[in-house]
Amino acid sequence: MSRCMYRCGLILLIAVGLAPCWLPQRAIAAEAASGDASDGVAVATLTSESPRAPATPVDAMAAARRLDELLANEWKAAAGAPAVASASDAVFVRRASFDLIGELPTPDEITLFLLDKSPDKRAKLVERLLGNSRYGLNWGRYWRDVILARRSDERALFAAESLTTYLADAFNNSTPWNQVATDFITAKGNLGEDGRTALLASQWGEIPETAAEVARILMGVQIQCAQCHDHPTDRWKREQFHELAAFFPRIGVRPVRADGQRRGFELTAREEAPPIAKIRPAKLGKAAKRFEHYMPDLNDPAAEGTLMQPVFFVTGQQLPVGEPDSRRRETVAAWITAPENPWFARAVVNRYWAELVGMGMYEPIDDLGPDRQCTAPETLDYLGSQFIAHNYDIKWLVRTIASTSIYGRESKPRPTADEVPACGCPQPLRADQLFNSLTQALGLDGIEPLREERGGPGGPPGDPRRAMRTPRAQFQQVFGFDPSEPRDEISGGVSQALLLMNSPALARGMSLDAAGRSASPLAKLLADAGGDEEVFVELYLRCLGREPHADELAVCRRHVVRVKDRREAYEDILWALVNSTEFLYRD
Amino acid sequence: MFSFHRQTRVTVNRQGVVGRRDFLKCVSASALAAGTVTWTDLVAASADDLRRRGRACILLWMQGGPSQFETLDPKPGHANGGATEAIDTTVSGIRIAANFPNLAKQMKHAAILRSLTSKEGNHQRATFLMHTGYAPTASVKHPALGSIVARELGRPECELPAFVRIGGDIRQRNSGNGGFLGVEYDPFAIREAGKLPENAAPTTEVTRYRRRLDLLEKLEADYAKGDGSQRVVDHRKLYEKTSRMILSKDMRAFDLEREPAAVREAYGSTPFASGCLLARRLVESGVPFVEVQLNGWDTHDNNFDRVKQLSGQVDQPVANLLADLDARGILERTLVIWMGEFGRTPKINPRNGRDHYPRAFSALLAGGGVRGGQVVGSTTAGGDEVAERPILVTDFFQTLCRSLEIDPAKENMTPIGRPIKIVDGGQPVSELFG
Known part of the structure; x- marks a missing residue:
């Protein structure tokens, strides 16, 4: 209201x-x-x-x-x-790298880019990043968050990994977006094995929610406001929302069992209604609702409601009642993507x-x-x-x-409503980008699990109980957000600060002490670098993708003098860079 | 009057104690120090403020929408009621579902609202609505009640977070956060009660930890001078608040091992029970708002067995929480709310389940000035409709504000300068008080 x-x-x-x-x-x-x-x-x-x-x-x-x-x-x-x-070139290479492949450029990449004198080096960088397989992965994770952030059932997470894989391939192979959208709308199958099921499965067979998410994610149209009432300032009517829902009444999600084992969940569809339903579906009462969509009677939720014909609200194109599931979904996919x-x-x-x-x-x-x-x-x-x-x-x-x-261009803070935008604005990094840059900055191949997770081993494909145990997924739980939310309203919380400041797993990554039998990344850097200044520069490049300014160098030098123990001082500097505001944003 | 607000803050101890002896003890020190006000001035002017400062709220949130038929509004004998039986409580005339034998014994502390009504039948939207008093909008991010309480009743001297959320799904963001009030009013979410929250202790000795914070501030000076200034200010605020918290002795409140075994047993051993015990410890330590979540009430199938099982996790801890708060003399200043985002359909569906039903549902209130042992509102024989005294969501939030002594008409500004009332419209359910 x-x-x-x-x-x-x-x-x-x-x-x-x-x-x-x-x-x-x-x-x-x-x-x-x-x-x-x-x-x-x-x-x-x-x-x-x-x-x-x-x-x-x-x-x-x-x-x-x-x-x-x-x-x-x-x-x-x-x-x-x-x-x-x-x-500046340094800002651009960090920005493009985060945006396209979801990670920091390495110190070597930054140096080479800065040294490159060719006028089209930015375009070449973009092209190189588009050819990197992590381009697909980065955007696959982005869309995974878009699609699953508003899941109405936690079990939809069974599709999280398969969705990322499917999208990563699609983006790397330049699968046309209308094909991807069609795949989502027409999918069937096991959530853990086929990521195309994720968009419909995210609403777990709730028909109106499914229609609402298809419209919101694929067309940016929030027609679901009309679910319960005609909207005073939007043009569409309540019927039109439920006519869209009428393309999806036959889908559902059900558990899969094979060889007596739970095999996860599958997105299913009832293709044909029994003959009688085809003739007089409205007379079949409850049973008919498994095959057709009925708009609820607001004054009497218990009543049967009104049988809806599938009509696409954008163009008015329509199908008759009683069509098989595949024809409904293939048709609406074609109309949506036309x-x-x-x-x-x-x-x-x-x-x-x-x-x-x-x-x-x-x-x-x-x-x-x-x-x-x-x-x-x-x-x-x-x-x-x-x-x-x-x-x-x-x-x-x-x-x-x-x-x-x-x-x-340089980015500036977001303009207020009465200011003129003339450039882009800084973006807080998404959880995956931040996780990548942490592993890069700390020189780790991966971070050990941030905490112990309870629960059994998890069997079925995509079982989120297993997937949740990865350090990346745990990190996501603290830093994740819905990418469709206005980004300027995303802000940090105490739990995030605690993780970055105090997580034992990260602390080990910042330590000079040997990690297992091999020297820690920080220790290796110290061994290889000539002097303090070289270490400072390398740490800045690793963490923030740029060289330190003169006064930042001075602060670092004074810190080493003040602390006396050089080893401790370096650990402190690394800690401070990882905990800085700049680390959390791409400018 | 404004001038000694500050002093009362200083003199109130961590518990915001209202006891007369403590109060006088506190006043004597501050009045002597100030040397400006008379005893009567000080007492008269500060009494309201002091009392208000002691106010706290514990929200027991039942995610998924608990069935009113199997909890607070049973309909035995009607087809819609299913097999659920009703039992007597210690207050004559009030009967609740047989799933709650322990709560029935604490009925004198609790009031049941049976005529809540809303229009939001979608989990995410309804969860947001029942946490904020506003339906979700794309344009204004309304703060959760916990964030409002943190802002209105949070005490600067308390080093613990003013809004703690325990359990539930920490990825679940529909339960609301600081919204346009900002990140400092976001809930501090912990996954389970019983031990220190994750990452809540520095990995180095404290002097070195402070040294690092100092270095961080110096290294950020450059970035703060440029366009990043507002972001750096926000980031610093967050780090300062977080550091104060983790270095505080009050963090011991999170450690349930410090509680006598008998007390822990009385609450029970489930995660939700530990959450209730932690809620009491936090309120005692000066935290004004604690939310304990229990998931799983979305019983579209097998409603009766599932609600019975869930009620088994809830009954003893909730009953014991009321008794414990009462025994410690803090129930009067602590409002306890038990509710979910909506109720469930009167009709039992073919899977023996109940679906979403916001039109008529129930909640329970206790403490915080609410007179226990009463039922407000009623539903029709089949539970389809509110029969008497409909309570809108705005009425409900007005009621919570009345109990917590927060002015519901107070306007907070959104970042673009749009004033938003804490509660927009509605009337408190006044028969609950006095």
Whole structure:
């Protein structure tokens, strides 16, 4: 309820001219108009825009320049704002490395990049990172968090590993995004073995939630507000939400047993209803609900509700009641991913833009639609149509955004509502990125488990009880967040500070004492380095991906003098760098 | 009046003791030191403040939505009631489900609300609603009640976190956090009661630990000068707060081994029971809000066996918590809430389960000025509807504020300057008090 009220309030504010000054006037006018017209759009679909001719594909560099122009035009007010300088090479290599492959560049990589004199070295770096297999893994983990963060059942975690694997391969092989989305919508099978099941299984067979997540994640449309009531400021009606749900009534998740063993869970579907259900499903009462979707009667939850026909709210395309499961899901997958549905491409390009630049053109990044504000609609449209022209190639998308001038600039704190954005903003690292940089900074191949986990060995594929015992998963439990949440609202907590300051596992990684029989990474560094200064520089490169400034060097030197015991002093410096604010962000 | 707020803070001991003797003892020291106020001035002006400072809340959160039919609102004899029987309690006329024999004996301390009603039937949304008093929105991140209490009742001299959450799924973020109040009001989450929280002790001796913190601050000076300044300020705040906590002697409160064996036995041996005992120890140490979570109430199938099993984990510890708080004289200042995000359907589904039902459900309140031994509101014979005295979620939160002596109309500012009331609308259930 309060969500609705705030939305109304927002529109009112905008209507009376209090909109942030950098919002394009066109968008404001459209917003106000849609408010006026809300009575007349009872059955309107979302494709009220005129259909466009398919775009001619343009290469990443040319597309990036066009995006620069469009963005400068849409963020006109930027002319009056101080120009933001290009980011230093050291900042750029760390940023691109975190963004593309989810980890810090090594000291050697940084040095080589800084020494490289070629004018296109940034583009070459991006290309090299896109070719690294950890590119797919990094984004696979990102999408794993997007899909599973709002799981309605913990057992959906059975699909966590298989999902990451499936996506890592898909991203590395440039599987088109429309294919990935189709795979998600049409999946069946064992959660632990086939990651394509994850999106539907995350809602564990709850039909309305499944429809809501498909719309939110794949189209950035939060139609679920209409689950219980018509929305006063959104155009779609309650029926339209339940018509979308009617594509999914036959799916479910059930335990798998084989050879008397539990084999995890599988996403199943009842393909054909018994003949009688096909003829008069509404008369079958409860049993029919296993084959068709019924919109609940709000005044009488116990009543049968209204039988819903599968209709796709964006285009109004429909299937008759009674179709087999596979036909429903294949059909809605085709409609969702069709170029005629602008929200499919917009949702994913807006999301990648937000991840790489630090701010979405629509925010929250999973709440788009014709009744929402876009700060740069033409820029977003261009990016979306080019993405389609490039056959939904995510690598092209990442390459293009990483080639824009805004991506190459210094980052600044997020602008307030009445300030003009002219550059990206720093992003807090996701748990996986932070975990990677910790293992790199401490020179460990992996961190030992952060704590003992109880429970049996865990048998079935993907059993989260087993997976949860890995140090990475334990770390994720403390530092993880839903990547769809506004990133500026993600903040650290006491548990995170405790882990970084006091975790015995990390402390051993920072120690000079021998780790097992071999010398610790810090001890090796000390043995190899010529003098204090070299050690300081190496520690800074390892932890923060840059060399220390003069006054930071001075602080380090004074610390060694003050502590007297050089070994202790080095451990302290490493501890301080790992616990610094800078370590937690990519600028 | 404002001027000696400070002094009362200094003089209140860690327990925020309200006892008259302690109070006078405290006042004598501070008044002598201040030399400015008269006895009567000080007593009159500080009494409210002092009493308020002692207030605390223990939320026993039943994640998944406990069935009211098998807990606080049984319907024996009606088809919707299933096989669940009702038993008498020590308060005549009040009957609860047979799953709670121990709680039945403590009925004089507790009030049952049987007419809660909401519209949120989705776990995540309802969990957020019942933790914050607001439905989730994309635009405003409302703080959890625990965060509000931490802000309103937290005492600066207390070195423990003001909002502790025990058990449940630590990845579960629907239970709310500091929201727009900021990270310093986030809950301190611990996985299980019984030992020191993870990583709560420095890995070096204390002098070296302090030396490291000092070095960290110096090394961050450069970064703090640039665009990272706000982030560095937030980060420092977090590290200072965390350091104060882990170096505090009060951390012993987390160690249940310090509790006599008989007391531990009285609570029981399940993780939830240890959570209840820890909650009492933390409240005694000055923590104003403790939440203990128990998962598993989402009984879409096999409802009756599962609720019986869950109730078995809950009955003795909750009953004992009320008795223990009472015996220690702190029940009067400690509000205990037992609830989940919604109730369950009157109709029993084909899998012998019950589904989500926010339209009419129950909760239990005890202590914190709530008069025990009463039932407020009722449902129809089949439990489908609220029959008398519907209690909206806003009414419920008004009630909690009344008990905790927090002004529900107080407005907190979001980062973009939008004022948000602690509770927006509603009326307290006044018959619960006095």
